[in-house]
Amino acid sequence: MDIQAGATANLFALEKTILARNEGRDHPNEGPQILQDAARRCSPLKAAIDTRGDIGFNDESTDTADFLPTATASARAPSPETTPP
Amino acid sequence: MMTNPRQRIAQGQFSFLPPLTDVQITAQIEFALRRGWAVSVEHTDDPHPRSTYWDMYGTPMLDQQDPAGILLEINACRRTFPQHCIRAMAFDASRGWETPRMSYLVNRPDNDPGFGTVRMETEARSVRYTTERRRGD
Numbered sequence: 001m002d003i004q005a006g007a008t009a010n011l012f013a014l015e016k017t018i019l020a021r022n023e024g025r026d027h028p029n030e031g032p033q034i035l036q037d038a039a040r041r042c043s044p045l046k047a048a049i050d051t052r053g054d055i056g057f058n059d060e061s062t063d064t065a066d067f068l069p070t071a072t073a074s075a076r077a078p079s080p081e082t083t084p085p
Numbered sequence: 086m087m088t089n090p091r092q093r094i095a096q097g098q099f100s101f102l103p104p105l106t107d108v109q110i111t112a113q114i115e116f117a118l119r120r121g122w123a124v125s126v127e128h129t130d131d132p133h134p135r136s137t138y139w140d141m142y143g144t145p146m147l148d149q150q151d152p153a154g155i156l157l158e159i160n161a162c163r164r165t166f167p168q169h170c171i172r173a174m175a176f177d178a179s180r181g182w183e184t185p186r187m188s189y190l191v192n193r194p195d196n197d198p199g200f201g202t203v204r205m206e207t208e209a210r211s212v213r214y215t216t217e218r219r220r221g222d
Contacts, residue, residue, distance in 0.1 A: 011101045019099055019109065022116040041103060 005044035012042040094132050094199050097172060097188035107156060110173065110191055114152040117175035122186050123147045124175050126158050132170040133200065134216055139172065159191050168194045 016038035021027040027034060039046040095101060105113070117124050125146060127139035142162040149155055155173070162171050171192035176183040198219035205213045 008101065011095075015099050015102050019102065019113070023109070023112040024116075 006048065009042065009044040009048040012045050013038060013048075093193060093197055094170070094190075096132060096134070096170075097190060099189045104193070105189070105191065107160075110159065111152045111156055113187065113189065114155050114173065114175075117187055118150055118152060120177070120186075121179065122175040122177045123183075124149070124155050124173055126155070126162050126171065126173055128162055128166050128169040128171045128192075130166075130169050131218075133218065139170075142166075142171070163192050167192070170194065 013035055017027050017031065017034055020030070020034045025034065035045070035049060039049050093100070099105060114124050123146060126142040128142055129136065129139040142165075143158050146155060146158065159171065159173060169192065170190060172188055172190050174185055175187035177186045178184075200216050201219050203215050203217045205215070207213050
């Protein structure tokens with residue numbers, strides 16, 4: 001599958017969802033069903049759902065600190081002798 | 086090319102879907118009317134992306150609250166211009182001017198080669214692009 005198929009699948013899914021929303025369906029809750037129905041008419045969307053339909057995309061964030069802070073000589077808490085009055 | 090992947094032009098909403106049925110069109114008109122938007126019917130024989138203004142079909146339907154009446158206009162337009170692109174538009178006047186809120190094609194010509202990008206080399210190695218209608222089959 002190429003880029004164009006991905007774009008077609010995305011646009012088809014988007015338009016089908018908007019169409020269903022305008023027709024009065026509860027798209028936040030019925031979304032997966034709407035897309036399953038839509039995939040019957042659009043083979044790129046069907047391929048996309050078959051490949052990635054079960055993936056939730058709610059992984060742990062990788063944007064976290066991956067080191068433990070260790071005290072060094074310069075970062076140590078100031079001793080009472082060096083603390084200005 | 087993405088501009089015309091299935092040899093059909095893509096403009097406005099729902100243009101990647103199969104052609105809308107009359108029931109689906111009516112549902113979209115009802116959606117617009119519920120929000121107080123005025124629906125109009127426009128047609129053109131030149132659906133170039135740059136030609137924003139199409140010809141209006143019939144009189145403005147600013148007070149038309151019946152979806153069936155608008156569908157009647159759409160079908161009359163289809164009979165009059167079967168080989169034109171026809172779109173239904175919904176305008177929102179709540180901000181004091183008419184804002185387009187929806188626009189979707191309800192009719193397409195039978196043979197629609199679509200548009201392609203044309204590249205032209207100009208001075209100083211610069212390149213200009215334009216969108217041009219493809220020749221039909």
